[in-house]
Amino acid sequence: MTRDEAFKILEELKNSENMKKHGLAVGFAMAALYDYFQKNNPPADGPEMKKGDWEIAGILHDADYEITNKSLDRHTEETTKKLKEIKADQLIINAIRCHCDKAERKTLMDKSIYACDELTGLIVAAALVQPDKKLKSVSAESVMRKFKDKSFAAGANRDQINTCETGLKINLEKFVGIVLTAMQKNSEDLGL
Ligand SMILES: [Fe+2]
Structure with missing residues (x-):
């Protein structure tokens, strides 16, 4: 499966710009x-x-979140249908399904998507409170401080992010660094 096919699915499932x-x-x-x-x-x-x-699993993990009306029951079912139609690799389908507990998280890919999903949201929130609203102004230390401040971006599930330590054997600080750097390198695509 290609990146272009993934973007086609995002279009077909009517993802908003923010969701994309x-x-x-x-x-x-x-x-x-x-x-x-x-x-x-x-x-x-x-x-x-x-x-x-x-x-691709990352790009598509929430592809049907809006079209299923944010219903957790139906979430990932529409994406699964689309992926089966194009005979996508079952490992991609599993990784997407298990990020919201529709399947057991077994592989490193499964565990990675689960741990980094909420962290990207926390990092976006950390960028948006900078004076220039840019990812380049965010440091790993400030993300760590915001992680500990439970009132900051309270919707970002800290327990889920913390599974980087148990599931991936990467300590939280390092994990924040990896994800923040990846987002900063692609800040233009992220519009931040
Ligand atoms: Fe997500």
Whole structure:
């Protein structure tokens, strides 16, 4: 499956610009996490280690969030249908489904998408309170401070982000650094 096919699905499922940017942000984070695991001797994790698949899973994880009216019951079902139509890799479908508990998180890809999803939201919120509203003005230290301040972007689930330590064996500070850098490198695409 290609990145272009992923963008076609975002269009077909009528994603708003904001939602597309959220998908993109998670996609960039996933590609960076893939690189991290490639460099850092991941535990044997089988055939899901394809960078493009990791990015696409990120781009599409919330593709039907708006069209299913934010109903958790139906969330990921429309995306699954579309992906099955084009015979997408089952590992991508699983990773998308398990980010909202529709399947068990087994692979590193599954666990990565779960942990980085909410962190990208926290980082966007951290950028938007900067005077210039830019990602380049956000530091990993300030994200860590905001992470600890439960009243900041209260909707960003800290427990979910913290699974980077248990599920991925990456400490939180490092994880914040990887995801923040990935988003900063692609700030133009993210409009931040
Ligand atoms: Fe998400």
